[in-house]
Amino acid sequence: MIYLVALLTATSVGLLVLAVTSVPSAQTRTLKRRLEELRAGEASYHELQERRRRQAKRERLETVLEAVGERMGHEGVRREGMRSLLRYAGYRRPNALFVFLAARLILAAGFGAGAFFAAAVFPMTALQRLLLVAFGVLMGWMLPLLYVSRKKKARQRELQKAVPDALDLMVVCVEAGLGLNQALQRVAQEMDRVSPTMGDELMLVTLEIRAGTPRDEALRNLAGRTGLDDIQSLTSMLIQTDRFGTSIAQALRVHAESLRDKRRQLAEEAAAKTSIKMLFPLVFFVFPAIFIVLLGPSVFRFRDLFGGLGH
Numbered sequence: 001m002i003y004l005v006a007l008l009t010a011t012s013v014g015l016l017v018l019a020v021t022s023v024p025s026a027q028t029r030t031l032k033r034r035l036e037e038l039r040a041g042e043a044s045y046h047e048l049q050e051r052r053r054r055q056a057k058r059e060r061l062e063t064v065l066e067a068v069g070e071r072m073g074h075e076g077v078r079r080e081g082m083r084s085l086l087r088y089a090g091y092r093r094p095n096a097l098f099v100f101l102a103a104r105l106i107l108a109a110g111f112g113a114g115a116f117f118a119a120a121v122f123p124m125t126a127l128q129r130l131l132l133v134a135f136g137v138l139m140g141w142m143l144p145l146l147y148v149s150r151k152k153k154a155r156q157r158e159l160q161k162a163v164p165d166a167l168d169l170m171v172v173c174v175e176a177g178l179g180l181n182q183a184l185q186r187v188a189q190e191m192d193r194v195s196p197t198m199g200d201e202l203m204l205v206t207l208e209i210r211a212g213t214p215r216d217e218a219l220r221n222l223a224g225r226t227g228l229d230d231i232q233s234l235t236s237m238l239i240q241t242d243r244f245g246t247s248i249a250q251a252l253r254v255h256a257e258s259l260r261d262k263r264r265q266l267a268e269e270a271a272a273k274t275s276i277k278m279l280f281p282l283v284f285f286v287f288p289a290i291f292i293v294l295l296g297p298s299v300f301r302f303r304d305l306f307g308g309l310g311h
Helices: 001-070 077-088 095-119 126-175 180-194 195-210 217-226 227-245 248-310
Strands: none
Touching: 077 095, 077 126, 077 217, 095 126, 126 180, 126 195, 126 227, 126 248, 180 195, 195 248, 217 227, 227 248
C-alpha cells in the first residue's frame, strides 16, 4: 500500500512539473506564431505599397504618353484600323491608341538619335550617315507595330485553337440544363485552365450581360474584340438561335462539328504544305552536303588519275 501511494504521488508530481514546464513553451509557440504573422503582414504591406508605387509610376508614364499621342494627327480610317489592331492584340483600354502612337514616336526619335551618334563616331560619308539615321528612325517607328502585330497573331492563334473545346463544353453545359448565360460563365471558368485568353473573353461577356448589356450586343462585342471568323460565325449563330427560339444545344452541336471538320482540314492542308516547305532546305543545305560526301573522294581520285597521265 505504501508503494502504491508513493507511485501515485510521484506520478502526480511528474505530471504537475510537466504541465508547469509546458505552459511557457505553449505561450512561447503562440507568441512566435503571432510574431511571424505580424512579420508576414508587414512584408505583404510593404509589397502592397511597392506595387502601388509601381502602379502610380506606370499611370504617370501612360498619362505623359497619352498627352504626346493625342497631338499626333492620325485621323479617320487609319486611327480606326490601329484601334482594331490593338483590340485584337488584347489592348482594350481607351488610351491604348495614344500610348501606342507616343511609343512609336519616342522609339523613332530614340533610334534616330542613336544612329546619328553612331554615324558621328564611325567614319562614314554623308550619304551613309543619312541612310543610317533614316534606317534607325524607320526601325523605331516600325518596332511597336511589329510587336503588336505579332501579339495579335499569337492571341488569335490561341483563340482559334480554343474555340472547338469551348463549344464542346458549352454543348455539355446546355444539354445538362443550364441556360446560355450560365453556360457561358461555366465554360469561362473551365477554359481559364486551358486557354486563359478564351476564359477572359467569355468571362467579359458574362460580366457585360450582368451589367445590363443585351446578350446579342455582348456577343457582338466578343466578335469585335477577337476579329476571328469562327467566333464571328459562332456569335451570329447564337444570336439567331436566341432570336428565333430554336434549340441552342442542337445548333451548338452542329456548329461544333463544322468547326472540328474545319480544324481537321486545316491540319491536312498544313501537312500537304510540308513537302513544299521542305524543298528549299533540302536543295540549299542537305543536297550540297550529300554531294560533297559522295562525290568528294571521286573528285580527288580523278584529280590524281589525270594528274598522273599528264606527267
